[in-house]
Amino acid sequence: MKILLYANGSSENHGCEAIKLSTIKILGNNHQYFIGTTNEKYEKLSNNIEYVNYTFNKKYALYERIGKRLGILKKVKGKYLLDHFFPYFSQADISLSVGGDNYCYEDAGWLYYLHNMAIKNDKPSILWGCSLEENLIDINMRNDLSKFHKIIVRESISFKTLEKMGFTNIKLIPDPAFVLDLKKPKVLKVEDNIKYVGINLSPLVERKEKRDGIIKENAINLISYILKNTEYNILLIPHVVTATNNDMDTLLEIKKTFSNNKRVVLIEDQDCQELKYYISKCDLFFAARTHASIAAYSTKVPTVVIGYSVKSKGIAQDIFGTDDKYVIPIDIIDNDNILKESFLWLLKNKEIIRKKLYNFMPQYIELTYELKNVVDEIVNGVE
Incomplete structure (x- = not known):
């Protein structure tokens, strides 16, 4: 099976890294994974993982710097240029929007843009281990959420929010990172006789x-x-x-x-x-x-x-x-x-x-x- 994990950051964010490794542990190493990252140089190479870099939009960076102050560049496309993800949605058997708290922020347009690639390719999609802020779930977000085959919610407050709003494509399961293995560092900075x-x-x-x-x-x-x-x-x-x-x-x-x-x-x-x-x-x-x-x-x-x-x-x-x-x-x-x-x-x-x-x-x-x-x-x- 080919599985795409998108909307996650690089392993510089060790929460993103923990979700990635734990997801692979749960689903199995016998699959081909395509995984989005904001910094491929930080990732450890693996035979069954192909990393897909988010391409930063330099015009957006300029807008962030001076555009708001001067009132220009208001129609600049989002933070990332994402069209190069389309072939991966086409190849994947299923796509996982590695939710975390991505949908807890106002700038969710890039998430909708990526999710639409799965929809256009007629491929199943899951919002994976998410939390949601009720006050941010506007008509655009509701529309996007309704198109997921399943929304996996990692805690009950967000689950009850979606349940109250009438969503039926939801399931409550703990964050995948709870299964993360630990590994003893080669050079230790702790001692057994010290608390x-x-x-x-x-x-x-x-x-x-x-x-x-x-x-x-x-x-x-x-x-x-x-x-x-x-x-x-x-x-x-x-x-x-x-x-x-x-x-x-x-x-x-x-x-x-x-x-x-x-x-x-x-x-x-x-x-x-x-x-x-x-x-x-x-x-x-x-x-x-x-x-x-x-x-x-x-x-x-x-x-x-x-x-x-x-x-x-x-x-x-x-x-x-x-x-x-x-x-x-x-x-x-x-x-x-x-x-x-x-x-x-x-x-x-x-x-x-x-x-x-x-x-x-x-x-x-x-x-x-x-x-x-x-x-x-x-x-x-x-x-």
């Missing part, structure tokens, strides 16, 4: 913060408290290293504050399976990136997420029955003690949370393999 608190922060949450600098202030205050009052060491763990949205930029600034303290360790960029290994070695974890939190949940690490959208709340609710305490909405972080207070709650309740994860995660993770049945049934025409 770690892991911290993942990102420029994305900083751009959404209530007051400039409040996230870094919280992180520095949290780390200072941990170093002074506990025996924990700190792991600063990136999960996205794209040029314009690089977690390392944020984490390096925090590391500089503790540059002379060997208990604060910055983990260098590596593949998603190695990053998952480091996350699994944490006793407690704070995550800004959704797939960093998925790596933690799936390895039974008590975790608090700094959240900015429906996806983090929905996943937490499905696992714990509530997002209260498990997700800190970015818009309530208004003083520099929020993360420290959350740490104290996590520390107090860590054994209860860990027990919940050990009891819950095996059957939850097993649900992701239902994805293979969905694909097989659609391709074989027996859905």
Whole structure:
């Protein structure tokens, strides 16, 4: 079978990488995969994977820079030039729009454009592991969503939103990245006799913060408290290293504050399976990136997420029955003690949370393999 995965970024976003590797794990290595990427140079070559680069539209870049200010170039085609994807939709037996939170943003036109290629080729299509923001589902998005053979929703808040709107082509299955394998790095930066608190922060949450600098202030205050009052060491763990949205930029600034303290360790960029290994070695974890939190949940690490959208709340609710305490909405972080207070709650309740994860995660993770049945049934025409 030939399978096209499109609308995902490159493996510089290790969430995209985790979805790609986990999808192949679930569906099987015996297929030919065509996979979209924003940076082919970052991808690891494989015999059964052909990468398709998104071609950046330079005119769009010019519009982004000066067009809005000057009111020109308003009719420029989207961010990417996408017509070279058409032959891959033609060859593929099925196409998967690797949803994630793609449909949670206002600039969804490029997603419709790609999906129309599947429709024009009369090929089945699935929106794969998505979350959706109800207030963004306008008439154009509804029209596009209705044309998918199946919409796989990864958390129940988004599922209930679509159900309420009358969609019937929907199914609730956890994010495929829950099945991601972990891999021990060749050069380890952790020791078995030391306990770690892991911290993942990102420029994305900083751009959404209530007051400039409040996230870094919280992180520095949290780390200072941990170093002074506990025996924990700190792991600063990136999960996205794209040029314009690089977690390392944020984490390096925090590391500089503790540059002379060997208990604060910055983990260098590596593949998603190695990053998952480091996350699994944490006793407690704070995550800004959704797939960093998925790596933690799936390895039974008590975790608090700094959240900015429906996806983090929905996943937490499905696992714990509530997002209260498990997700800190970015818009309530208004003083520099929020993360420290959350740490104290996590520390107090860590054994209860860990027990919940050990009891819950095996059957939850097993649900992701239902994805293979969905694909097989659609391709074989027996859905």
